[in-house]
Amino acid sequence: MVAKVVTIVSGKGGVGKTTTAANIAVALASRGLKVTCVDGDIGLRNLDVVLGLENRIVYDLVDVTEGRCRLRQAMIRDKRLPELYLIPAAQTRDKTAVSPSDMVRLCDELRQEVDWIIIDSPAGIERGFKNAIAAADRVLVMTNPEVSAVRDADRVIGLLDAEEKGPAALIINRLDPAMVKRGDMLSVADVIDLLAIELIGIIPEDENVIVATNKGQPLALDGKSKAGLAFQNIARRLMGEQVPFMDLDSQNLFQRLLGRK
Amino acid sequence: MAFLFGRRKSANSAKERLQLVLIHDRTDLSPVELESLKDDLIQTISRHIDIDPMAVTIRVAQDGRSQRLVADIPLRSVGRRRGHETGRAAG
Ligand SMILES: Nc1ncnc2c1ncn2[C@@H]1O[C@H](COP(=O)(O)OP(=O)(O)OP(=O)(O)O)[C@@H](O)[C@H]1O
Ligand SMILES: [Mg+2]
Numbered sequence: 001m002v003a004k005v006v007t008i009v010s011g012k013g014g015v016g017k018t019t020t021a022a023n024i025a026v027a028l029a030s031r032g033l034k035v036t037c038v039d040g041d042i043g044l045r046n047l048d049v050v051l052g053l054e055n056r057i058v059y060d061l062v063d064v065t066e067g068r069c070r071l072r073q074a075m076i077r078d079k080r081l082p083e084l085y086l087i088p089a090a091q092t093r094d095k096t097a098v099s100p101s102d103m104v105r106l107c108d109e110l111r112q113e114v115d116w117i118i119i120d121s122p123a124g125i126e127r128g129f130k131n132a133i134a135a136a137d138r139v140l141v142m143t144n145p146e147v148s149a150v151r152d153a154d155r156v157i158g159l160l161d162a163e164e165k166g167p168a169a170l171i172i173n174r175l176d177p178a179m180v181k182r183g184d185m186l187s188v189a190d191v192i193d194l195l196a197i198e199l200i201g202i203i204p205e206d207e208n209v210i211v212a213t214n215k216g217q218p219l220a221l222d223g224k225s226k227a228g229l230a231f232q233n234i235a236r237r238l239m240g241e242q243v244p245f246m247d248l249d250s251q252n253l254f255q256r257l258l259g260r261k
Numbered sequence: 262m263a264f265l266f267g268r269r270k271s272a273n274s275a276k277e278r279l280q281l282v283l284i285h286d287r288t289d290l291s292p293v294e295l296e297s298l299k300d301d302l303i304q305t306i307s308r309h310i311d312i313d314p315m316a317v318t319i320r321v322a323q324d325g326r327s328q329r330l331v332a333d334i335p336l337r338s339v340g341r342r343r344g345h346e347t348g349r350a351a352g
Contacts, residue, residue: 147275154283157326183270190276194283196325 003111006118007136011152013123015144016173021120022050023220027235029084033115039089040132041122048088052216062090065102071109095127100134107135139168145186169200176205177248201234203227204248284321288328311337
């Protein structure tokens with residue numbers, strides 16, 4: 001096995017990186033692939049709670065890089081999917097505890113053991129960002145259809161090009177088709193026009209995301225919700241499948257016919 | 262009233278504002294710096310050839326993720342030697 005390393009970045013905070021990392025990992029693992037997620041957000045660990053694995057942490061990323069445990073010991077196994085693992089971020093230590101070369105070394109070791117490595121990065125463009133992209137084969141840039149998130153995504157895309165980590169692919173999260181329709185939200189076409197990179201996913205605004213996070217049960221575990229389906233589609237595109245983008249508009253029309261909106 | 266004349270859509274404002282902001286972010290060139298570059302360009306070119314300073318335009322054109330500085334510098338007619346002529350410089 002030689003894993004592919006996929007890192008999710010954004011520039012602006014809170015656009016949905018951790019949610020998406022968890023769900024892409026779950027979606028890949030539910031297709032029978034062996035997946036390890038790495039929480040690169042040192043000091044602000046969150047991938048564990050989104051995945052519902054917070055009670056099982058013994059060792060973390062810094063324990064591995066500083067040699068206090070073996071890699072295997074820090075890989076928490078998900079009970080729902082046999083081949084899904086998490087390496088949690090350290091919670092209290094300083095952010096310089098991990099370096100880009102530590103991440104490259106860690107991923108080189110992991111690569112032999114799994115099919116996919118999904119890395120969640122912190123917001124911003126500092127050390128944590130550099131760590132998270134150091135070993136990446138593919139970088140996914142996440143944005144929301146609003147001004148500051150798109151602007152920050154553009155900065156990050158430029159940095160990725162400069163670091164020769166491009167071309168990145170874009171995920172647009174929290175799209176509200178009704179707002180787009182009435183002209184109060186940037187459309188998918190607008191965002192692609194502005195950022196001029198390849199699109200790999202569109203995730204609608206969906207309250208099921210919050211419900212799922214409350215329970216620690218990522219949506220992609222069952223793809224019945226729109227967002228859950230969107231996460232599964234991203235996973236399939238990563239695997240090389242051609243998956244058409246969901247027609248969010250017509251679903252919205254359907255909702256309105258039902259009088260829900 | 263507003264709906265009769267069509268309310269200006271906020272998404273359009275967002276897109277237009279972003280277009281300008283991204284050019285600045287990507288090139289490190291502010292609108293003010295672009296104006297001063299234009300003045301320098303006019304001065305330099307005027308030393309060699311007769312141009313109409315008022316007609317000069319300069320802008321950053323987008324091609325995917327790359328930018329090009331495009332200047333349009335109409336030349337003044339040189340009387341009877343040649344007719345009216347327009348020169349374009351892109352770089
Ligand atoms: N498609 C969506 N619909 C509704 N809520 C969402 C959606 N995506 C994310 N959220 C919510 O937005 C919040 C931020 O998401 P998340 O923590 O994944 O962002 P992040 O980019 O990892 O943030 P940070 O930069 O702080 O690490 C969470 O409360 C999450 O549940
Ligand atoms: Mg996060």
